Amino acid sequence: MGTGIVDVAYQAFDACRTRVRAAAKEFDLDFILKDSQAKPPAELTDATLFGKLEGAAQLAAKVDATWTGIRVELDSGQIKLESVERALNDVETNLRKADKAAGA
Numbered sequence: 131m132g133t134g135i136v137d138v139a140y141q142a143f144d145a146c147r148t149r150v151r152a153a154a155k156e157f158d159l160d161f162i163l164k165d166s167q168a169k170p171p172a173e174l175t176d177a178t179l180f181g182k183l184e185g186a187a188q189l190a191a192k193v194d195a196t197w198t199g200i201r202v203e204l205d206s207g208q209i210k211l212e213s214v215e216r217a218l219n220d221v222e223t224n225l226r227k228a229d230k231a232a233g234a
Contacts, residue, residue, distance in 0.1 A: 143222040147215050154211035157204045170197055 155161065159170050175193045180186040 139225065140222060143218050143225075147218045150211050150215045150218065154208050154215065157208035157211065159201060159204055162204075170201075 163169060171194075175190040177186040177190040180189055183189065
């Protein structure tokens with residue numbers, strides 16, 4: 131294994147991976163709302179929630195589309211962060227192989 135600066139780089143990769151992994155877990159709707167009284171809807175929004183409001187069905191559909199969009203964006207962020215974690219692991223693995231091949 132490497133010494134000095136190389137060991138510091140490995141520690142930095144490990145610290146960065148740990149932070150990225152923790153951030154990825156936070157890209158979850160339940161995590162975001164855990165300290166809130168707000169809860170995401172478990173089912174589609176019922177238009178009668180808006181009473182006799184004209185366009186209630188369209189409004190309910192927009193509410194549902196918004197929640198769907200939030201979930202999609204959070205999932206996308208989580209997937210991207212997980213990809214970063216894997217990439218950091220790959221870079222470190224390649225550095226270790228190069229370090230070993232160089233006889234360090």
